[in-house]
Amino acid sequence: GQQVMQIPQYQHVQEGEDFTTYCNSSTTLSNIQWYKQRPGGHPVFLIQLVKSGEVKKQKRLTFQFGEAKKNSSLHITATQTTDVGTYFCAGHPAETSYDKVIFGPGTSLSVIP
Amino acid sequence: DAGVIQSPRHEVTEMGQEVTLRCKPISGHNSLFWYRQTMMRGLELLIYFNNNVPIDDSGMPEDRFSAKMPNASFSTLKIQPSEPRDSAVYFCASSLALAGASSTDTQYFGPGTRLTVL
Numbered sequence: 070g071q072q073v074m075q076i077p078q079y080q081h082v083q084e085g086e087d088f089t090t091y092c093n094s095s096t097t098l099s100n101i102q103w104y105k106q107r108p109g110g111h112p113v114f115l116i117q118l119v120k121s122g123e124v125k126k127q128k129r130l131t132f133q134f135g136e137a138k139k140n141s142s143l144h145i146t147a148t149q150t151t152d153v154g155t156y157f158c159a160g161h162p163a164e165t166s167y168d169k170v171i172f173g174p175g176t177s178l179s180v181i182p
Numbered sequence: 183d184a185g186v187i188q189s190p191r192h193e194v195t196e197m198g199q200e201v202t203l204r205c206k207p208i209s210g211h212n213s214l215f216w217y218r219q220t221m222m223r224g225l226e227l228l229i230y231f232n233n234n235v236p237i238d239d240s241g242m243p244e245d246r247f248s249a250k251m252p253n254a255s256f257s258t259l260k261i262q263p264s265e266p267r268d269s270a271v272y273f274c275a276s277s278l279a280l281a282g283a284s285s286t287d288t289q290y291f292g293p294g295t296r297l298t299v300l
Contacts, residue, residue, distance in 0.1 A: 102288070102289075110293075111273060111291040111292065111293055111294050112225070112273070112275075112289075112291045113291070114288045114289065114290070117288065157225065159289075169227065169230055169237075169238060170289070171227075172217075172224065172225040172227070173224075174224040175224060175225070
């Protein structure tokens with residue numbers, strides 16, 4: 070079946086260090102979304118990437134969509150304690166006609182002050 | 183905008199009891215999703231409605247689970263009878279799916295219902 074994987078599962082960084090999480094799909098995606106879930110909270114939409122090779126930036130966050138539209142990455146520069154949480158990628162399989170995404174297992178980020 | 187509303191926020195029940203979770207999507211949204219989140223299995227899609235019609239219920243674990251969407255502003259997820267392994271956080275999310283759109287629309291999640299089955 071269709072699968073979306075993420076690595077690493079957990080990441081502990083010192084405040085100020087960079088952080089990257091990688092997302093890989095078993096099938097080609099029409100687009101990919103990224104969500105952030107704070108501890109005890111609910112997933113909150115961050116961004117959507119649609120085009121092959123697309124790169125988008127939100128302040129210290131950089132999102133990339135692979136050329137083959139099967140992988141993506143989220144990079145945070147100079148992490149802050151406010152970045153703590155779990156980051157999920159969610160892929161929309163290209164062969165799916167309706168509005169369904171498959172969530173990856175998430176990468177849990179801890180930031181040591 | 184009030185966002186997606188879920189009730190109750192917390193539910194503690196005993197094994198064998200019926201549990202009903204409720205969701206009010208964002209006004210104007212035509213897609214509604216029920217998810218279950220656990221440490222072991224992560225975020226799982228249980229069922230997806232579009233225009234009040236169930237489109238994909240392949241994620242519903244078994245016959246003990248059922249979901250309804252009688253109108254555009256209300257949905258329920260029922261577990262009967264409940265079991266300890268059903269303990270999880272259940273999220274409802276809604277989106278505005280545009281017909282023919284090439285991109286997937288943003289899903290707005292509710293605060294979730296934390297279910298504990300003893």
